[in-house]
Amino acid sequence: MSNKVKVVICGKDFTLQTAESSNYVFGLARTLESRITEITDANSSASPFTAAIMVGLATLDDLNKANAKLDSIRDQSKEYVDEAGKTRLERDAAMQQVEALKSRIAELERELREKDSK
Structure with missing residues (x-):
């Protein structure tokens, strides 16, 4: 089953075709935007695009x-x-x-009993 999910990341609308639930995709979008914002807040010269590339590289590193x-x-x-x-x-x-x-023990015990009885 495929869903179309619309998310907003850094003020831009994206419509995604996915088999995942919309809540899952919204969570991913929130996490991505949060990571982008962390980078742009820490480095005022970093554009959202640059921050997205940095997040992408870090995510690929984590995945590897x-x-x-x-x-x-x-x-x-x-x-x-x-x-x-x-x-x-x-x-x-x-x-x-x-x-x-x-x-073998049982056999030896039998033999011993036989010898003792003779």
Whole structure:
């Protein structure tokens, strides 16, 4: 489903075609305008356009860093899953050995009882 959402950023109207809710888009527009205003207030020579470019670059930097962290987390998760699978196999093998040893103990105890009864 697609919505047309009209937002005002730095006094300019923008109509956006989006699948997102209008409240979400309004929130984005408010955040963008707030960041632009922070830059223009801090630097009187910065135009809204220049501030928008700076916000865009900072946002892309944040996105790239977040994606790198996400990739790292995915890699780490895969390592954990692989390690868990390996550990599960080792546990299963150990359980088989325990069962084999229990059977051997029971067999030896039977043999011992047989010898003692003779």
